Amino acid sequence: MKKSKEKILQKALELFNINGFGNVSIRQIAAELNISHSNLIYHYKTKNDMADALHTELLQKAVALNASVKKSENFIEDLFNSTKTGFEILYDYRFFMIDLNEILKENAPLKSAFLEVEKVRSKMYKDVIEKGIIQGNFRKELYENEYDFFIEQIKIYSDSWITSSQIYHSGSTKKDVIDHYVGLFIKMFVPYFTEDIQTQFLKMF
Known part of the structure; x- marks a missing residue:
């Protein structure tokens, strides 16, 4: 579980830095990681x-x-x-x-x-x-x-x-x-x- 949370944060950081915080959705982060939206919000409910x-x-x-x-x-x-x-x-x-x-x-x-x-x-x-x-x-x-x-x-x-x-x-x-x-x-x-x-x-x- 810890590795999953770390991977999510790492990808979120990458996308926030490139595109801006307001231009990145949770669904985009999930898609980049090839995981489901529900899987992601299990770890982080919101941005x-x-x-x-x-x-x-x-x-x-x-x-x-x-x-x-x-x-x-x-x-x-x-x-x-x-x-x-x-x-x-x-x-x-x-x-x-x-x-x-x-x-x-x-x-x-x-x-x-x-x-x-x-x-x-x-x-x-x-x-x-x-x-x-x-x-x-x-x-x-x-x-x-x-x-x-x-x-x-x-x-x-x-x-x-x-x-x-x-x-x-x-x-x-x-x-x-x-x-x-x-x-x-x-x-x-x-x-x-x-x-x-x-x-x-x-x-x-």
């Missing part, structure tokens, strides 16, 4: 159920892969590696970000889960920045709540880079897309680095 399962799968992969990223003495290298890892995972589930508004409108529980994840992600960035200030990687705020606004910018970028890639880089490979948008993302941090870290950044990029 929302599949979206929930894929979102859980996405989060599990993000946690596991981020834990596997080896830390070094180079702050820029660590930031680059963790960002690239996160972007690669998200790209594999890109239908979520492309159809985010549509998916969350139809799925209130998933919207609540998404917003909770965003709170955790925002706190993670806040903790990284606060620790970075102490360690001399980030400069102190120039004005009150400057870093809160920066974290808001990070959220907007994180939610929209995949949609941008589908418009402006639709013919590019996954690697080229990831490299381009990771590079843009890392450069957002440069004005907030201390002079030493900016020098380190310029040597690497």
Whole structure:
């Protein structure tokens, strides 16, 4: 049974990424898998159920892969590696970000889960920045709540880079897309680095 559910999710993910969440029906997924409609809905009654399962799968992969990223003495290298890892995972589930508004409108529980994840992600960035200030990687705020606004910018970028890639880089490979948008993302941090870290950044990029 577990293998059947995994096969269904894998095919659903493939079709959602290619055609869009709203353009794929449960019957299409069943036909692609050469199984009956009733067999499929035994495992997942609706597309929302599949979206929930894929979102859980996405989060599990993000946690596991981020834990596997080896830390070094180079702050820029660590930031680059963790960002690239996160972007690669998200790209594999890109239908979520492309159809985010549509998916969350139809799925209130998933919207609540998404917003909770965003709170955790925002706190993670806040903790990284606060620790970075102490360690001399980030400069102190120039004005009150400057870093809160920066974290808001990070959220907007994180939610929209995949949609941008589908418009402006639709013919590019996954690697080229990831490299381009990771590079843009890392450069957002440069004005907030201390002079030493900016020098380190310029040597690497």
